[in-house]
Amino acid sequence: MKQNSPSKVYLCWVIIVAFISQIIFRDSVQTQLILCLTNNAAGCILALYQLKKNTTALFYSLSSLTMNNAFWLSAMFLAIFVIAIGQLIAQESPKDAQKYARLRAQADKLAHKYIIVDGHVDLPYRLRVKNFKFVREFIGIPIETRDGDFDYVRAKRGGLTAPFMSIYTPSDYQKKGGAKQYADSVIDLVMGIPKAYPDKYALATSPAEIERNFKRGMISLPLGMENGAPIENDLHNVAYFHKRGVRYITLTHGTDNLICDSSYDTTQTWKGLSPFGAEVVREMNRVGIMVDVSHVSDSAFYQVLRVSKAPVIASHSSCRFFTPTFLRNMSDDMIKVLAKKGGVIHINFSTYFLDDAKRKAMEKSGEELNALLKSKGLKGQDSAAKPIIADFERAHPLLFSDVEEVANHIDHVVKLVGVDYVGFGSDFDGVGNSLPTGLKDVAQYPNLIYALLKRGYSEKDIAKICYQNTFRVWREVERVAKGK
Numbered sequence: 485m486k487q488n489s490p491s492k493v494y495l496c497w498v499i500i501v502a503f504i505s506q507i508i509f510r511d512s513v514q515t516q517l518i519l520c521l522t523n524n525a526a527g528c529i530l531a532l533y534q535l536k537k538n539t540t541a542l543f544y545s546l547s548s549l550t551m552n553n554a555f556w557l558s559a560m561f562l563a564i565f566v567i568a569i570g571q572l573i574a575q576e577s578p579k580d581a582q583k584y585a586r587l588r589a590q591a592d593k594l595a596h597k598y599i600i601v602d603g604h605v606d607l608p609y610r611l612r613v614k615n616f617k618f619v620r621e622f623i624g625i626p627i628e629t630r631d632g633d634f635d636y637v638r639a640k641r642g643g644l645t646a647p648f649m650s651i652y653t654p655s656d657y658q659k660k661g662g663a664k665q666y667a668d669s670v671i672d673l674v675m676g677i678p679k680a681y682p683d684k685y686a687l688a689t690s691p692a693e694i695e696r697n698f699k700r701g702m703i704s705l706p707l708g709m710e711n712g713a714p715i716e717n718d719l720h721n722v723a724y725f726h727k728r729g730v731r732y733i734t735l736t737h738g739t740d741n742l743i744c745d746s747s748y749d750t751t752q753t754w755k756g757l758s759p760f761g762a763e764v765v766r767e768m769n770r771v772g773i774m775v776d777v778s779h780v781s782d783s784a785f786y787q788v789l790r791v792s793k794a795p796v797i798a799s800h801s802s803c804r805f806f807t808p809t810f811l812r813n814m815s816d817d818m819i820k821v822l823a824k825k826g827g828v829i830h831i832n833f834s835t836y837f838l839d840d841a842k843r844k845a846m847e848k849s850g851e852e853l854n855a856l857l858k859s860k861g862l863k864g865q866d867s868a869a870k871p872i873i874a875d876f877e878r879a880h881p882l883l884f885s886d887v888e889e890v891a892n893h894i895d896h897v898v899k900l901v902g903v904d905y906v907g908f909g910s911d912f913d914g915v916g917n918s919l920p921t922g923l924k925d926v927a928q929y930p931n932l933i934y935a936l937l938k939r940g941y942s943e944k945d946i947a948k949i950c951y952q953n954t955f956r957v958w959r960e961v962e963r964v965a966k967g968k
């Protein structure tokens with residue numbers, strides 16, 4: 485019987501090994517390595533035919549076709565080895581996967597272990613403007629809804645326990661009057677929530693009350709007033725709103741008011757803080773209301789920091805470092821001055837606040853949509869506008885920031901001044917369709933905590949960011965008010 489030549493046996497052997505390895509490892513790095521290590525044209529053809537035509541196989545085929553020489557053979561093996569190692573490193577090892585799964589579980593646990601304060605949630609605005617007509621009509625919305633960013637079910641899932649309810653007064657009340665009355669009606673509306681759901685929600689006017697509510701499994705609803713316009717021109721109204729439960733006041737909003745200039749306005753009415761505004765800040769110190777510098781102009785910010793005896797907060801601002809043209813965010817110098825006084829910046833989650841290029845694209849897209857609706861005689865809230873908006877959004881998909889970018893802003897503050905001066909200030913229910921991927925609603929705080937854990941933040945750091953930093957400022961404001 486004629487014996488098979490060694491080369492034929494070898495070829496058969498290679499094909500068998502290649503097939504077996506293909507079955508066992510499927511399209512993996514190991515398959516490619518085994519195929520290449522056989523150093524055979526058949527193996528190479530098989531590799532090209534059966535596997536994806538990737539770099540390793542292609543390199544092997546080119547080399548094996550042309551070489552019979554030890555130098556090129558060694559060079560080829562070396563190259564294959566380097567590529568294979570690179571691919572192995574690029575792949576998540578089982579150890580990494582275990583680590584990330586552990587951090588993921590830890591993030592979920594920490595979100596529920598600690599209080600989460602959010603410096604700014606616009607639920608009252610959503611209730612009032614979009615859904616609120618009669619008192620009974622809001623029933624249901626604070627518990628579980630398909631629209632909006634906040635409700636009880638999702639807050640529980642995300643671990644949110646102390647969202648500052650924004651008592652927002654639009655700037656036009658500064659001209660037409662009635663700001664105080666309007667703010668009172670929004671406070672009444674928020675107070676109706678714990679009345680309607682006493683087993684789920686409770687009002688809170690101090691860190692101690694939030695801690696008590698937290699232990700009982702309740703969500704606290706502290707009040708923050710956005711825009712100082714409801715103080716009108718009467719200093720007594722500061723104490724009045726403190727009595728009503730307001731614990732911070734954002735001095736202004738979209739335009740200059742009687743208190744100070746706005747970052748969105750260019751008028752510079754007061755070149756910062758007005759004389760009345762300085763009185764308001766002192767009165768807030770006296771009664772125990774936190775001063776909120778979000779929305780104020782740079783000059784107003786520096787003047788407020790000089791006047792205030794207590795540390796101040798930015799309830800929903802991000803870092804201007806990432807958005808140089810967006811003056812609504814805080815510059816590095818402002819963050820340093822804020823921290824030096826012991827204050828806290830609560831990072832706004834909106835893409836508008838996180839990334840200049842994406843904000844500009846969103847603004848452009850928004851303008852185009854408005855022009856389209858206007859040409860059809862429609863407004864955004866009209867029901868006939870809904871399909872048009874949906875079509876437009878499909879044709880012009882927006883580019884959103886993601887949860888990692890929010891973590892970048894937190895990181896930036898931490899690198900600048902330390903972990904004691906930063907918190908969350910989502911602006912949920914106040915920034916429309918601009919929330920980042922992975923942080924679309926109040927159920928998703930664990931995603932942000934996870935991002936921070938992956939970056940090496942400790943449990944202690946997370947607790948500070950979630951609530952302890954804010955509580956430190958709040959307690960200091962209480963201490964200053966008591967004159968201790």
Ligand SMILES: [Zn+2]
Pocket residue numbers: 710779800
């Ligand atoms: Zn705002």
